[in-house]
Amino acid sequence: RTTTFRFLNRCLRNRTIPMASSIFTHCHYSSSPSSLAFRLHRHPFHVPPTCLRFSFLHSSPASSHVDPLAAMVTESSAKVIDGKAVAKQIRDEITAEVSKMREAIGVIPGLAVILVGDRKDSATYVRNKKKACESVGINSLEANLPEDSTEEEVLNYISGYNEDPSVHGILVQLPLPSHMNEQNILNAVRIEKDVDGFHPLNIGRLAMRGREPLFVPCTPKGCIELLHRYSVSIKGKRAVVIGRSNIVGMPAALLLQREDATVSVVHSRTSNPEEMTRQADIIIAAVGQANMVKGSWIKPGAVIIDVGINPVEDASSPRGYKLVGDVCYEEAMKVASAVTPVPGGVGPMTIAMLLQNTLISAKRMHNFE
Numbered sequence: 001r002t003t004t005f006r007f008l009n010r011c012l013r014n015r016t017i018p019m020a021s022s023i024f025t026h027c028h029y030s031s032s033p034s035s036l037a038f039r040l041h042r043h044p045f046h047v048p049p050t051c052l053r054f055s056f057l058h059s060s061p062a063s064s065h066v067d068p069l070a071a072m073v074t075e076s077s078a079k080v081i082d083g084k085a086v087a088k089q090i091r092d093e094i095t096a097e098v099s100k101m102r103e104a105i106g107v108i109p110g111l112a113v114i115l116v117g118d119r120k121d122s123a124t125y126v127r128n129k130k131k132a133c134e135s136v137g138i139n140s141l142e143a144n145l146p147e148d149s150t151e152e153e154v155l156n157y158i159s160g161y162n163e164d165p166s167v168h169g170i171l172v173q174l175p176l177p178s179h180m181n182e183q184n185i186l187n188a189v190r191i192e193k194d195v196d197g198f199h200p201l202n203i204g205r206l207a208m209r210g211r212e213p214l215f216v217p218c219t220p221k222g223c224i225e226l227l228h229r230y231s232v233s234i235k236g237k238r239a240v241v242i243g244r245s246n247i248v249g250m251p252a253a254l255l256l257q258r259e260d261a262t263v264s265v266v267h268s269r270t271s272n273p274e275e276m277t278r279q280a281d282i283i284i285a286a287v288g289q290a291n292m293v294k295g296s297w298i299k300p301g302a303v304i305i306d307v308g309i310n311p312v313e314d315a316s317s318p319r320g321y322k323l324v325g326d327v328c329y330e331e332a333m334k335v336a337s338a339v340t341p342v343p344g345g346v347g348p349m350t351i352a353m354l355l356q357n358t359l360i361s362a363k364r365m366h367n368f369e
């Protein structure tokens, strides 16, 4: 036992098993090294049935192979779906296309972001979006309106951007202050510039077979893009979406259905959420409840996309809090075949998809390609 442990530990330290280095970063074993050795020893020299899980995944952008020894060692450690790395790859693709377009027709895509009020999280997201625009060569415009602005003032900004030919995408950061009618405001964005995909006409088209929306909402689009880039097949699979919000859950369910999954939506009034969720090959969790989905909710080998970004108190982090998902990460890692982390999963993808939608919009408006 001890020898096995020492051997594996040396491999890990020397990084002779590429996958294995992630075992210790991503699995927080509460057990002592000796009990870890015991875990390893249970199936030391034959491939445990749990390894079959990896057959679900064929490749990843980061490491295209799964080391069989590492898979054996991890026994119950899922693959981490690296949203940050995929988002970077997509930004690089966008950068190339933006410069091609600029050189060919002299057009630079432009994104206008409207932020009302001074919610700290919203300000952070808007800053990140702006930074991301800069990183790919997209122009960004920003309107910061005070919390007590009137709906009319916001509508005036929207009209201005609707008419501005240098603006190809308009995003109104949500949530809006409670005295504003979100519906009026989102309806005012010209559908050709609705890069969030929140306009009812875009959502309506998304829901209809044979119709194409102009834009797909960024977060659900990012979830599906992660599944595609990790070669997770969706067709014919059972998918459960937890949460039915207009901006994530509902459009995510529509997208999965368009990809030929059999989709169920689990929400706050579902009588048996755990049992429903346990049927799923693919889970998209978007409820905003820290660690709500436990290991017992997950079918062995399922793929998990965790959209939640919940701040929880954490004295050891400099901000005093840390972000966790809707899924209990440590438990999911033991049951699932692949899991998105928080942070570093869906969040960066949302922003990458926003840039992509802005590029798509600029191309469409200028009949480029």
Ligand SMILES: Nc1nc(=O)c2c([nH]1)NC[C@@H]1CN(c3ccc(C(=O)N[C@@H](CCC(=O)O)C(=O)O)cc3)C=[N+]21
Residues within 6 Å of the ligand: 124, 125, 128, 171, 172, 173, 174, 175, 196, 218, 219, 309, 323, 342, 343, 344, 345, 346, 347, 348, 350, 351
């Ligand atoms: N009109 C509108 N469109 C949106 O797309 C929209 C919105 N309103 N309101 C708020 C939500 C939230 N959202 C996020 C975007 C990026 C990260 C993100 O990049 N997160 C990083 C870092 C998080 C951190 O460390 O602070 C991560 O998960 O790794 C998170 C959340 C977009 N939203």
